[in-house]
Amino acid sequence: MKTTTQVLAQKSTTANSDGTSPEIGAPVREPITHLLEEVSKVIVGKRQVLDLVAAAILTEGAHILFEDMPGLAKSVMASTFARASGTTFKRVQFTPDLLPADITGTYILDQKQGTFKFHEGPIFTNFLLADEINRASPKTQSALLEAMAEKQATQNPVEQEGTYALPEAQLDRFMIKTTVGYPSASEEEEILNRRNSRMKDDFDVRPATTPEKLVSLQRTVEYVRVEPVLVRYVASLVTATRHHPDLLAGASPRGSLALLKLAKARAALQGRNFVVPDDIRFLIRPVLAHRLILRPEPRIRGVKTEQVLDEISRSVPVPKL
Numbered sequence: 001m002k003t004t005t006q007v008l009a010q011k012s013t014t015a016n017s018d019g020t021s022p023e024i025g026a027p028v029r030e031p032i033t034h035l036l037e038e039v040s041k042v043i044v045g046k047r048q049v050l051d052l053v054a055a056a057i058l059t060e061g062a063h064i065l066f067e068d069m070p071g072l073a074k075s076v077m078a079s080t081f082a083r084a085s086g087t088t089f090k091r092v093q094f095t096p097d098l099l100p101a102d103i104t105g106t107y108i109l110d111q112k113q114g115t116f117k118f119h120e121g122p123i124f125t126n127f128l129l130a131d132e133i134n135r136a137s138p139k140t141q142s143a144l145l146e147a148m149a150e151k152q153a154t155q156n157p158v159e160q161e162g163t164y165a166l167p168e169a170q171l172d173r174f175m176i177k178t179t180v181g182y183p184s185a186s187e188e189e190e191i192l193n194r195r196n197s198r199m200k201d202d203f204d205v206r207p208a209t210t211p212e213k214l215v216s217l218q219r220t221v222e223y224v225r226v227e228p229v230l231v232r233y234v235a236s237l238v239t240a241t242r243h244h245p246d247l248l249a250g251a252s253p254r255g256s257l258a259l260l261k262l263a264k265a266r267a268a269l270q271g272r273n274f275v276v277p278d279d280i281r282f283l284i285r286p287v288l289a290h291r292l293i294l295r296p297e298p299r300i301r302g303v304k305t306e307q308v309l310d311e312i313s314r315s316v317p318v319p320k321l
Contacts, residue, residue, distance in 0.1 A: 027217075028271075031209050032057075039080050039205075042077075044191050045183060046180060051266070052176055056175060056262070057085070059261045061175075063175055064175065064178065068181065072180040072181065075129060077180070078127060085207065087127055087214070089125065090122040094132050098136045100142075103144050106118070107119075123147045172251075172252055172255070176258075224272075226274070230276075231260070233277065233280060233318070237316050238253075238256040241291075241308075241309075246295055246303055247294060247308060248295045250292060262283050263279040277319060289309055292305040
């Protein structure tokens with residue numbers, strides 16, 4: 001059985017700021033709640049995954065690596081978030097013959113004008129779904145990474161023949177790695193009932209926000225308060241990964257920064273203007289697991305990086321606010 005991996009990449013524009021501290025709480029939670037309600041009309045269940053995606057949308061420059069079995073609505077989820085956000089969406093199927101210019105665009109000679117004109121590639125969009133990047137050559141993978149400010153790529157963990165798996169250094173550039181997973185029996189039944197009622201494959205999705213509003217929300221999230229004791233908690237968790245006996249390499253400072261930024265986004269989603277320890281603990285696995293490299297011995301024993309993180313999470317004292 002084939003497993004596919006996909007990436008949802010988000011591109012933001014710069015918004016003006018007067019330097020004042022905006023309100024948080026409801027001004028962030030309400031529009032994102034409407035966004036999630038619209039997405040939930042298409043995606044049945046999977047609320048934890050939807051919350052992770054929403055937190056990433058609220059974090060400027062965040063990109064998500066989806067790694068899962070085919071047919072589990074990864075592409076549908078990506079396009080639905082884009083449509084519900086009122087933004088542009090493009091999808092690229094990575095194949096062995098894909099060239100860097102097919103991603104970034106290229107200059108083409110205009111014979112009438114006698115000048116070269118740049119023709120934009122699919123990277124020029126708000127949401128980009130890069131499907132199975134490991135099927136493209138490393139040169140093309142590198143072009144995508146560079147174009148996206150070196151923050152995104154994809155891989156396929158099964159059916160590896162003829163593919164180019166991403167090295168660990170590139171995996172570290174993802175802010176989140178997560179899976180969608182199979183639906184439950186009741187969710188599967190709901191999927192079938194919805195399709196039967198629609199009498200078509202397409203979904204009707206209405207924009208619940210705008211690109212400008214999303215940029216404003218991203219700026220607002222930056223004002224979420226993180227107490228020094230929680231900053232120290234994030235640092236302690238990441239530092240512990242660098243000294244664990246089962247790990248050859250722990251998380252980099254990029255991991256601790258991702259954990260901090262996403263914790264602020266999750267707090268805002270919960271209607272708070274301050275981070276609590278649960279925000280950080282909720283994000284430990286999706287933010288750090290793909291950044292760790294196991295030693296050969298524990299890998300042979302079947303140890304997973306998620307198990308190591310669970311052990312670290314139990315060993316590092318949770319601060320009291």
